[in-house]
Amino acid sequence: MTKINISKKQKKETLITLLIIILAVGGIFASLGILRVSLKTENPLVIVISDSMEPTIYRGDLLIIQGMDPAEIENETIILYNSLGLWPPPHRQVEEPIVHRVISKYMNETDGKWYFITLGDNNDDTDPPGSVGIEIPVPEDRVIGIVRTIIPKIGLVKMWLEKTPFISTIILVGLSISLLISIIWDFTHPEKNDENEEEFEENADNKPEKKSAVDLGI
Numbered sequence: 001m002t003k004i005n006i007s008k009k010q011k012k013e014t015l016i017t018l019l020i021i022i023l024a025v026g027g028i029f030a031s032l033g034i035l036r037v038s039l040k041t042e043n044p045l046v047i048v049i050s051d052s053m054e055p056t057i058y059r060g061d062l063l064i065i066q067g068m069d070p071a072e073i074e075n076e077t078i079i080l081y082n083s084l085g086l087w088p089p090p091h092r093q094v095e096e097p098i099v100h101r102v103i104s105k106y107m108n109e110t111d112g113k114w115y116f117i118t119l120g121d122n123n124d125d126t127d128p129p130g131s132v133g134i135e136i137p138v139p140e141d142r143v144i145g146i147v148r149t150i151i152p153k154i155g156l157v158k159m160w161l162e163k164t165p166f167i168s169t170i171i172l173v174g175l176s177i178s179l180l181i182s183i184i185w186d187f188t189h190p191e192k193n194d195e196n197e198e199e200f201e202e203n204a205d206n207k208p209e210k211k212s213a214v215d216l217g218i
Contacts, residue, residue, distance in 0.1 A: 040067030041145040043097065046080060047155030052120030052129065053078070053099055057147075060156035063099065064149035070114040070140035077102050078147040079116065081138045083127070091128040091136075097144055100127060106137075114140040 035044035046063045056078070057063070065080050073079065080097050087093065100118040103126065107114055115137035118127045126135045 039065065039145070039148070041065050043080065043144050046097065046099070047158055048099060049096060049159065052122050053101070054122045056101075056121050057099065057150055058152065060153045060159055062151040062154040063147050064151070065145040066148040067145045070143060073102060073105065073114070073116070073143070073146060075102055075104060079118065079138075080144040080147065081116075081118070081142045082144060083138070083142070086138070086142060087128045087136055091131060098127070099147065116140075116143065 032044070036042060044065055046065055048057050048059055048061045048063060051059055063080070078099060078101050080099050083094050083098050085093070098118075100120045100123075102116045103119050104117045105114055117135055117137055119125075120127075120129060123129050125132055127138070128134065128136055
């Protein structure tokens with residue numbers, strides 16, 4: 001069996017590569033955690049997938065959501081809320097949270113909760129959408145937060161990848177395999193890296209020394 005000699009530099013480079021990957025993945029989760037705490041909501045980032053709020057918000061826009069005391073939410077504020085199970089049949093159930101504008105609000109003295117009447121800017125009827133003459137208010141415990149910032153079109157790539165899971169899987173697997181092959185190559189071919197280093201150092205040593213103005217007698 002051929003013994004593979006791994007230089008200290010190769011070990012260091014491999015460890016640095018793995019550390020960068022771990023930090024990148026950990027950084028994403030850490031950033032999301034920081035956003036959740038600072039914005040006081042479990043859904044600080046949302047990508048819009050419908051056209052119900054055009055021309056204010058378009059499909060593919062990324063929204064930054066901030067939690068807010070229901071009593072402080074004013075009319076004309078755009079909110080994100082969970083409608084799943086809120087609308088009885090035959091109304092269509094929407095699994096994803098809805099982003100619509102508050103057009104009125106009131107306090108229910110019976111349960112002590114705030115309720116919001118909402119409407120999509122691109123819709124003709126208040127929620128539930130398409131229900132003429134029917135209004136179902138959104139209770140405060142369904143409100144996830146308010147829209148603080150709109151970043152246009154940045155979510156279109158994610159939407160495209162979700163619609164093409166096969167291509168997304170191929171890209172992810174391809175990148176993972178490429179990285180794995182690179183690491184294995186470094187471990188199994190230490191002599192190649194050593195030869196390249198020696199060649200580089202040899203060329204550097206043989207390179208003609210540049211003469212300064214003093215050496216040239218100027």
